[in-house]
Amino acid sequence: MPRNLMQLKILLPFKVFAQKQGVSRIVAKTTQGFIGFLPHRLDCAVALTPGILTYEDKTDGEVFIAVDEGILVKTGQDILVSVRGAVGGSNxxxxxxxxxxxxxxxxxxxxxxxxxxxxxxxxxxxxxxxxxxx
CATH class of the missing domain: 1.10.287 (Helix Hairpins)
Structure with a gap:
């Protein structure tokens, strides 16, 4: 995978909701407001609040996922999101x-x-x- 793209994995309590490669950007709602993630952003962990998580890749374009509270961890090019619930939609x-x-x-x-x-x-x-x- 090119170094300028990320891998996103969204986990629910009992299954993997989504696993995407080639993600160019992610925006999520945290306890401190919205935060964006690009491939070269420093590693971090943030608490998520219920809201819309948006990611973009070449295949699907901009994708919206409603998520419940949880946590997002970025390490290198990997972003792991663990939430209680998630619902996806095309718009x-x-x-x-x-x-x-x-x-x-x-x-x-x-x-x-x-x-x-x-x-x-x-x-x-x-x-x-x-x-x-x-």
């Missing part, structure tokens, strides 16, 4: 809709989990009361 409008759908699905799953936990708790309390009075 910002498509990405916005994908993120909205992802959050709606997540909200529904959370409601289902809360409902199941409430049923478990009420069943536990009911049995506990029965043991106390039985």
């Amino acid at each position: 910002l409008t498509t990405l916005h809709e994908a993120v909205r759908q992802d959050f709606l699905t997540e909200d529904e799953q959370e409601r289902n989990i809360r409902f199941a936990l409430a049923k478990l708790e009420s069943g536990f309390i009911k049995r506990f009361v029965e043991l106390q009075h039985g």
Whole structure:
């Protein structure tokens, strides 16, 4: 790989979300604001906040990825991003809709989990009361 290009790897808790070679630039949202990465930038590690990560390569052009909180580490030409969640899109409008759908699905799953936990708790309390009075 030419020295003026980077390798990007985006990790989720249980899988590799994306792995790209030939990346010319990356922009990510950090706790201190947006930060850009070019191939000759000094090595560093930054905390990411939920937002849009943008990278550019010759094959795909400019690519947008919505990421959750996490960390980005640059060492040499390698950039490793580790986040809790990520959603990709070809443009910002498509990405916005994908993120909205992802959050709606997540909200529904959370409601289902809360409902199941409430049923478990009420069943536990009911049995506990029965043991106390039985």
